Amino acid sequence: MSFGGPAAGAWLATAVTLLLVGGALAAATDATTASAAPADTVAPGSSSALGLSSTLGGVDVAEAHAHYPEGPLRVTVDSVEVGAAASEGGPSGTALAATASVTGDDTTGQTAARAGVEALTLDLGEGTLTSGPVSADCSAGPGQATTGLVSLTDAGLTLPGHDPLTFDQAPAPDTVVHLPDGLGRVVLNEQLAGADGALTINALRLETPDGELTLGSAGCRGGGPLDEA
Numbered sequence: 001m002s003f004g005g006p007a008a009g010a011w012l013a014t015a016v017t018l019l020l021v022g023g024a025l026a027a028a029t030d031a032t033t034a035s036a037a038p039a040d041t042v043a044p045g046s047s048s049a050l051g052l053s054s055t056l057g058g059v060d061v062a063e064a065h066a067h068y069p070e071g072p073l074r075v076t077v078d079s080v081e082v083g084a085a086a087s088e089g090g091p092s093g094t095a096l097a098a099t100a101s102v103t104g105d106d107t108t109g110q111t112a113a114r115a116g117v118e119a120l121t122l123d124l125g126e127g128t129l130t131s132g133p134v135s136a137d138c139s140a141g142p143g144q145a146t147t148g149l150v151s152l153t154d155a156g157l158t159l160p161g162h163d164p165l166t167f168d169q170a171p172a173p174d175t176v177v178h179l180p181d182g183l184g185r186v187v188l189n190e191q192l193a194g195a196d197g198a199l200t201i202n203a204l205r206l207e208t209p210d211g212e213l214t215l216g217s218a219g220c221r222g223g224g225p226l227d228e229a
Helices: 003-034
Strands: 046-054 059-070 075-082 092-104 111-117 117-125 130-132 134-141 147-151 156-158 175-179 184-193 200-208 211-221
Touching: 003 046, 059 111, 059 200, 111 130, 134 200, 147 184
Parallel strands: 046 111, 059 092, 134 211
Antiparallel strands: 046 059, 046 092, 046 211, 059 075, 075 092, 092 111, 092 117, 111 134, 111 211, 117 130, 130 156, 134 147, 175 184, 184 200, 200 211
């Protein structure tokens, strides 16, 4: 058999074409498989929220607690009593609609949380702390700075013999208001950074000789790269 001439050239060209087409199909198949593979490269983050906590009057209270990923993701408590009973003296009051909610995404590592109350009336004996809606929010994600936001509506303190104290609706981080006559202090938009990168935001924290009260506490930690095997 002769392999010379035009027929041999045509056969060789066909063989080369088939090889090229086969290589291209294999490469395309590999690329498709790689793109379809799950991108399990991010470990999930975590978030938590606590509507209200108090140690006033020696009575420990913590209501409306949500946590991601364990759950529950949303909790609302219609009414919360804080402090000792009014008949026993000392701080006492009621918070309405203590709420906590959290979200998270296992794929992206994004997390968020919100916590707070709809209203508070607290008799401190020497004065009265009142507020409308109070909330703390946070959000976090891989490679992002965790951010926090606080909102206070009609929050303030009245003290006999002193001008009323009115708190800013959007206070700067870690704002401290010292109360007269040794009554304590109020910390607004308190931001606490954790060693693991988490950030906890407390909307309003009252410190008194009779204990503490915190309205709206939200904590977030974004996901991160999975450890390579």
